[in-house]
Structure formats: C-alpha cells, structure tokens
Amino acid sequence: MSDSETVLLDREGDVATITVNRPEAMNALNTEVLETLLATIEEASDARVLVLTGAGEKAFVGGADIAYMSELSVDEAQEYAELGHRVTDAVEAFPGPVIAAVNGYAFGGGCELALASDLRVASQNAVLGQTEIDLGIVPGWGGTQRLSRIVGDAIARRMVFFGERVDAEDAQRLGLVGNVYAQAELDDEVAAMAQELAEKPAFALRSAKEALNQVHEMSQSAGLAYERRLWSGLFGTHDQREGMEAFVEKRDPDFE
Template identity: 70%
Template sequence: MSWETVTLEESEGIATITVDRPDSLNALNRETLQALEEAVGETDDARAVVVTGAGKDAFVAGADIGYMQEISTNEAQEYAEVGHRIFDAIATHDAPVIAAVNGYAFGGGCELALACDLRVASENAVFGQTEIDLGIVPGWGGTQRLSRLVGDATARRMVFLGERLDAASAAEVGLVGEVVPQAELDDVVSDLAAEIAAKPKFAMTAAKEALNQVHEMPQSAGLAFERRLWSGLFGTHDQREGMAAFLEDREPEFE
C-alpha cells in the first residue's frame, strides 16, 4: 500500500513508519491519521517497528488544529476515538515499537511517542503536552500514559502549564531512554531495532504483554499472568533452541 503522507519500509523483520509532512512539521491531519492506521495494520509480521517523522525539525508537531477549531462535541469524540484506536494498536502491537524522535513532539506527537515501547531522541528533540494553551487537554492518551513514565508532578506541570522538555530533560525524567546527536539517530535506532528483531519473537511478544499489564491489574494478578506466559513458552522452538545454544556455547538460531 502507498500513501501521500506516510511511508512504510520493511527490511529484515523491521518495519519503519515515517510521517511524511515535513512542510507541516508532520502534523496529524485526518488523511495522515488514516494512513498511519493503515500502515500500522500492515506491520503485523514485523519483529520490530520504528516510528519517526520526515525532515530534521519535527517528529510530529501535533494534531490538525485547523480541523479541530470548528468541530462539534460529537465530532471531537469521534476524532479522539480515532487517535486512541491507532495509539492503542501501537501500544499493544506484538512487536516492540521504537519512537525515533527527531525534533518537535508536541500534543498528539508526544502522545504518539508515549504509545511506543521505547523512545530514542535526537539532541534537538522537544516534548510537550501543549494542549492547555488551545483550550483543551490531551485527548489521545497523554493524561494517562505520561504520568506513568515521568511521575505525577512532572506530568501535571506539562499538562497544566504546557511546559516543554528538551531532550536532556526528557531523559532525566524517564520520558526517553537515550539521547544521541541528530546525525546519529537513524543509525542508533536501526541498530536497536536490529537487536530486537534478532531476539525470539514469541518470547518478545510475551515480554511486552507482561510489561503492559503492570498498570492494568493488581500485582498479584500480574504475577499470575507472568507465570502463565513464562510456562507457555516452554516447548516452543525458540525456548529449546535458546537453552541448547547456551549449553553448547553457540549463537542461537531463533525462528
């Protein structure tokens, strides 16, 4: 499939989705949201997924303010549901999803990064839940996912005041896992995605499922969930191969 505002490239188990509207700082208009949803749906077989924005200025600068300005409450509800559906699909994707944040990540762009499993930022990246200055609040998951990464106090300042975090500050509070020079971002993320793609796929999916449950169920239920996932991997090719390779002091050959 092909789209005007989103590109999808796949190679060696890695799918790279790029929001391609650099003249609009990769803002998510309706056309781009639909393309993004379809692109995510095309990556079911990927072992790792990378999400980024085109150009050197922005990851995704936000949602389409021109569209939102005049919509009704019912239309806003539908718009929120579209965003949630897409970002939930990213958060629950079988494969780990990496956000390569190469510039501004404001509003919906910050929420897109939050929906990913890992975030790597270039030194010029800036994060912000800036919706308050538009007379609204984050509507695509920001009020829920942000505090789980950065803590309640930082999340409240970002949402209440529209405070922005540069890449170094984002790393300090746990919003991103790594900050690299902009010229090195693509290579660093490519290496990270390749390392993930080389891991056993079923075990990686199970690991993501278990980690996603941390905030969804009490610890006792989460521990029971982990036990079921762990035991269910025994007897698979990758479990047998991984343990045999360890005992034989060789590299494993996972499916």
Template identity: 70%
Template sequence: MPEWDTVRLEFDDDDDVATLTVDRPDRLNALNVETLRALRDAISEAESEDARALVLTGAGEKAFIAGADISHMQDLSTTEAQEYAELGHDVADMLESFPAPAIAAVNGYAFGGGCELALACDLRVASENAVIGQTEIDLGIIPGWGGTQRLARVVGDELARRLIFFGERIDAQDAHEMGLVGEVVAHDQIDAHVEEMARDLAKRPAFALQAAKEALNQTHEGTQSAGLRYERRLWSSLFGTHDQREGMAAFLDDREPEFK
C-alpha cells in the same frame, strides 16, 4: 503494498523491521484525519507482514510529529471531537499493542499528539534537537490521545501534572533525565542508531518479546481503559468552549491567547 500520501511504510532487506514515517514536513508532520487513518492502516499492514520491530518517526529536519492538526480541530463540535479522539486513540492503542517492540525515533518537535504517540511506543530515542511536551493546555484543551494516562506512568504523577498543567516544552536532555526518553543521540545519528536497535530486537525470539510486551502492558491494564475512556469524553467536551476556540485561533494567528 498499499501507499498513502502522508505516511510511508518501509521494510528493511529482511522484512523484519518496519519503519513508519509521517510525511508532512511542510506541516511539521501534524496529524490530520487523513494521516491518522493512514497510520492506522500502515500499522495494520506492518502487523500483517509479521514485522519483528516497528519504528515510528517523522520526515524532515524539524519535527517528529508536531501534534494534531490545529487547523482541523479549531471548529470541531463535541461530537466531531469525540470521533477525532477515537481515531487518535486507535492509532496510539495499536502502537501499544503491536505484537513486537515499537520504537519512537523522536527526531524533532513532539508536541501534543506527537508526544502521545511516542508514549504509546515501547521505547523512545530522542535526537539532541528534540523538544517534547504535552502542550494542549495552551489551546484550551487537554491531552486527548492517551497523554493523561500514559505520561504519569512514564515520568510519575508529579512531573506529569507539571508537564500537562503548564504545557511545558522539554528539551531532549531534560526529557532523558526525567525518564521521558530512554536515551539521547546526535541528530545526524538517530536514524542509524534506531535502525541498529530495531534490527537487534528483530533478531531476538519473537514470541518471547511479544509475551514480555503483553506482560509489561498488563501492569497498567487495571485502570487504564477506564481512564482513557474518561479522557476522551473530557477532551471532546472542551470543543465549543471559548478557551478552545480562542486558543486555537490564537495559535493559527500567531498571537497570545486571551482565555476567560
């Protein structure tokens, strides 16, 4: 099986459940290009191994996926940002179209791109310690890996606008109440709980589950592709603006941004 420096892919004893762990705990599992490419390859590997359920989680005690790697994004040109957006979309789309249920075990911070990858999964389970949000507005950009399209379909238009416009960070219980996650469990129980869910799903009829997932996804297909393409263009066009440069520089300098 292939190995990657920043991602771990593990199978249970029956090879039915694939667990995909972003393994950059020192960077709160932030997604740089290397990690996104590794995720793309690992999801393909899990599919080729006929995994009947897929779990996505993050290493360490603090973060699920804290977002895209801002130190990488800070100086991207519009063209480079478009390429980065395409890579993030590739991973999110692969999770959404994976031919078996995908579960996000949100065991900590899930901001920006981390929230977007969780939204691309079929089910979301949050640790009581989880904090979730589409926080890109504070960096002078917008969600660029599907958040503008998928969030509204999960929580509704009004809540999605509030979360994206204000960049709100939502604790696990509030996220559950608004439907952003399906349930909240104790932090020390999330791995076992999600593993049990995944094994239960893996025992169910695989072709029926795949058909159910495809049918459910089809309800969004009418405008989502166009919306995602539009989002990518908008997201990348913000790179090189004052607010994008200032927002990311302020984040890396641990200070308040001064937007125009």
C-alpha cells in the same frame, strides 16, 4: 513502501519503519493521516519490530492538526479523539516492540504517539510536551494516562498544567526518552537497536511485551499469575530449547 504520500512504510528484513510524511506541516496529524497511519500499522503487523518517525529534521509529529481542530463541534471532536485513541492503542498493542525515533518536535498528539511506543529514542534537537492547555484543551489521545506512568504523577501534572516543553536532555533525565543521539546519528542508532531486537526470539519478545502492558491493567497478584502463564507457556518452543541449549553449550543461539 505504502502508496500513501502522507504515511510511508519501509521494510528492512524484520523491521518496519513508518514515517509520517508532512514536513511542510510539521507532520501534523489530521483525520486522513490518522486513518492512513492506523491502516499502515496494521499492514506492518507481521514485522518483528516497528519504528515510528517523522519526515525531515524539524518534527517527529508536531501534534494534531490545529487548523482542522479549531472548528470542530463536540460530536466531531469526540470522533477525532476516538480515532486518535485507536492509533495510539494500535501502537501500544503492536505485537512486537515499537521504537519512537523522536527526531524533532513532539507536541500534543505527537508526544502521545511517542508515549504509546515501547521505547523512545531522541535526537539532540528533540523537544517533547503535552502542550494542549495553551489551546484551551487537554491531552485527548492518552497523554493524561500514559505520561504519568512514565515520568510519575508530579512531573506529569506539571507538564500538562503548564504545557511545559522539555528538551532531549531533560526528557532523558525524566525518563521520558532513553537514549539521545546527534541528529545525524539517530537513524543509524535506531536501525541498530531495531535490528538487535529483531534478532531476539520473537515469541518470547511478544510475550514480554504482553506482560509489561498488563502492569497498569491488572492487580499485582493477577499480573504475577499472568506472567507465570506466559513464562511456562514458552517452554517447549523452539526458541526456548535453542536458547537454553546454546547457553549450556556456550554458543550463540539460532532463534527462529
């Protein structure tokens, strides 16, 4: 576990879990928490799978710290935005899959943290939204870019323009989250999912994430060429040989 009280790091084998631990403030992200979160993500970078969640049962991350933001100058707001982007970019670039266990409110920066994750799993009491418009601002940590890639342009525009909040059922219908579980079941279900991913061949899993992350960064022809290089580069690795031999021999593979 990390030394910080506001950000906790726990490890269970190859799975690391980072918990934003400010339940009294709906796990809101001020500068201190963002900087600690960034350092903790780096500390956990050797894990095969990362789980992100919030302390308590009310909030995943309620958003950025509005009390802190209210008096920022333009220059200070720019610095705050850049720090938030470094955190969400670190989540997106994490070597292995990142699961956001959305266990309650995920508004503004909290929703953006979830959007940067590879998989989003929600409790039945989860509510998500890019609610910044009602504060006189817009999403500033990637929400205007990542949301539309997940739910489509029309839905993203409606959510951002109106500041709409969507419950877990609607979020699942929109593709914003995958599985939805009862609050009491969420931790166990996410742990089982994370463990299953951790047992996959790590190098292939990382290569898959690299390729998927390039979808919106490259033209299709460049992306296809990138995929070919990743695919062929996996041949000759232990996991490739073991996976294919195990399939032919009709046994379970023993990946590194």
